[in-house]
Amino acid sequence: MSAVPETALSERTEPLLDLRDVTVTYRTSEGPLPAVRGVNLTVAPGQVVGLAGESGCGKSTLVSTVLRLQPSGAKVEGEVLVLGQDVQTVGWGALRALRWAEASIVFQGALHSLNPVQRIGAQIAEPITVHEPDLGDAAVQRRVEELLEQVGLPGARKRAYPHQLSGGQRQRVMIAMALACRPQLIVADEPTTALDVMVQAQILDLLRDLVRDLGVGLLIISHDLSVLADVCDRVLVMYAGRVVESGTAAQAFTDPLHPYTAALSGAFPRIGDPAARYAPAGLAGDPPDPRELPPGCSFAPRCPRAVDRCTEAEPPLLEVAPGRPVACIRVGEP
């Protein structure tokens, strides 16, 4: 790969992304809405970290703080460090340089994130010309073709309009755009949602290859724990704005400690497992309204293992085994 930036390969001591006790609160007409409550997360170069959780759990809000893209009504506390700089406090100029060039996002919904009346080549070229205005036209075009080939599309496809591409191809274009300025950190928000299994497998393969070849750090957000288990090194599971469990992908998926992680893992049965035949696993009820969180553990009302003690206090995220923080007071109990 010719496109490997030298810095990405050199040893880095600090993580690419370091979220420290991040809390995000939306101001709404019905009072404050705590979307994210004290999340810690790091992504190192060459590492793939997954963030799992259902709609409304705060994962998309958390991601928006990484490039300070959160809505103006949101109050962010804690530190969001990208390559050591606090994104939430840096000046506009530094932030602009940071976006795309240091860190970029593959947004959810490739169809709606692409401009329907612009050729995809021009859309990929846009961040390049913004960040490297001295680059000649021919050089930019060459880079666009390179990027397209990097994501598995022929360079000539740069002349296509988004509607001429299939869902999987559009997602590839989105990834090419994210790579345009050779960032060291890529955040992918639901990169495979709405794609077919086969195309999903293709995109996951692509992301895996990019991390291996370019040494970038990758943070993937998904509601599908099985997808994360497939590509990630570490997985964090969020519920009602908090991380309730984290561990290696294999641990989270095959040996979940938190009952919520267990439910997420059970929702995607292993084919061939007789225990899952005629026994779809799920939880009763819906995730709580962030404005009216239940007392104690937010998961208690839906938890199959809940006891009276669970409603007394929010369980802290404690390391129950090396590298396995879990927020459940019943871990280890029968």
Place this chain on the structure above:
Amino acid sequence: MSASTPALTPRQVTRRRRADAVRRSWASFRSHRSGLFGLALLTFFLLVALLAPLLADGEGLEVTKATGGVLESPGSGGYVLGTDENGRSIVTLLIWGSRISLFVGLLATVISMVIGTLVGLMSGFFEGWPARILYRVTEWFLVIPFIPLAIVLATVLGRSLINIVIVIGITGWASTAMLIRSQTLSIKERPYVERARVLGAGRWHQMSRHVLPNVMPMVFANTTLTVALAILAETTLSFLGLGDPTRVSWGSMLEDAFDVGAMTTGAWWYIVPPGVCVVLVVLAFTLVGQALEEIFNPRLRGR
């Protein structure tokens, strides 16, 4: 299932649902300051029009019974806004003129909304040649320039109040039909219309229960905007001398003022008040219409 006997009959449910919907719409309307201002203005003009006989003596309109001097300036002789060239009180003319302007505006709007909604719904919902013909007719009406057609129609039909209403109604429905058609086209593709088909509903049911209720709010919002246009059209036609010669409207006041050269003689009190009234009423309808549009069209509504 005896445990689940509900306390509500379907009719009560429907009634409560409607009351809820009205309450919610009103609550969201109240948050629009400009809409509320428009509504207040509108209420004022409607009250003036309705209470005209109590506010000003109708005899004040008759030239033969006029008591004032020719083009008296405001304040003199007890005329707050002065008099016209026949010695009639401008205030009286304004108050009675509001009746005609609003009446023509509202009635013409009703005509164009009914035609526009029907044609728009039909041409949007149905497929095949009848719908295509309706669409062509709509397009045809849309591109005909308003003034020449109105002049021709008014001349052919004769100068009367009801004819003015018809002229404005017939020339104004096409844009409504286009709007309703595009709404219908988008709503009939919604999955809930298909769900109704799956449940066994026929076209009539789909149209009356699903398409129409979802188009109606747009019709409603569009109505208020159309009224504003209709009032302007009435003013235009009357100003061009195509209005009913026996009635006073704001447009005919402007025409008379123009005819006697109020502009050049500096009799501003004859020109400005009807002009301001037209602008205010149009503004009021537009503000209310915009507020309604924003309430009923979720895409314009910020979350």
Place this chain on the structure above:
Amino acid sequence: MSAAAVPAPDPAPDDVVLEARGVEVEFVTRTGHAARALDGVDLSVRRGEVLAIVGESGSGKTTLARTLMGLERPTRGEVVFGGAPLDYSFRGLKAYRSRVQMVLQDAAGSLNPRQTVYESVAEGIRLHRRDRSDEQGRSEAELVAAALAESGLRPPERLFLRYPHELSGGQKQRVLIAGALALRPEVLLADEPVSSLDASIRGEILALLLRFRQELGMGVAVVTHDLGLAWNIADRIAVMYLGRVVECGTTEEVLTAPRHPYTQALLSVVPEIEQLEPVVLTGEVPDPSRIPSGCRFHPRCPKLADGTADRAGVAGDCVGTPLPVLPATGDHRAACHLA
């Protein structure tokens, strides 16, 4: 949390309620080409059985469900219900739709935003005057309440006046299921019933479908791209590719011993930790206006590409000889020259 793990009794062939016989559906594309969304499908739905119709987008699975529902009219072939071909007159379809129901793909969009939950569920009851024909003499409101309760929304009265935007995704899907269930259909078609729902909600909805099959003896056909879902609830599976069923059989047969290379590839990419060597097919399902010659899967077939077909001496057939339509019998079959 889950339905009792009782497998369905082996359904006898005469339990077939709904059938597709050689169904073809053609569309004319914008460029004027005829695209064959369904290219000859034989399929049967049996009483008291969950059938999963599995495939990627573009495989024709949704078109098949819509054709079974009478929303699309087959260009060739026929849909047979209770032994008689479907009557496409308005009255015929209306009567049919009181016995066969469908839950459409987009749960959020399938509820009229201006109708309350009560009205949405009551719509079918009103259309078919079910309150007049109810054996227990229940009123419309009682029928609505019963359908909501059976779909897991309890207490139902609390939801009567809610609007769709006040419901969670899972609740919307349950309201839609309740609306279909209120008609007591013999067959329920469900198009991607859980794909837009959160993972933790999924299981409950699937358990509901299983319950209908077990307690009400309904035939259920689920259209899905999710093989895990099929493993969870389906008795039989039909795998579709480019407008045809390419493999069918019982769930155990198809998912644990797949015969078609396409099914094998699909299974291998289901994300899991300790998995088979994933066979990631390149490209996507081709355009139905350009169906490849011979076996329609041959341009993407890994068995043809790696020479397995050549060694078996069928490579020529793969490229040149079309395969017959798979018959809708109960046995495990695959439309492949190698099988």
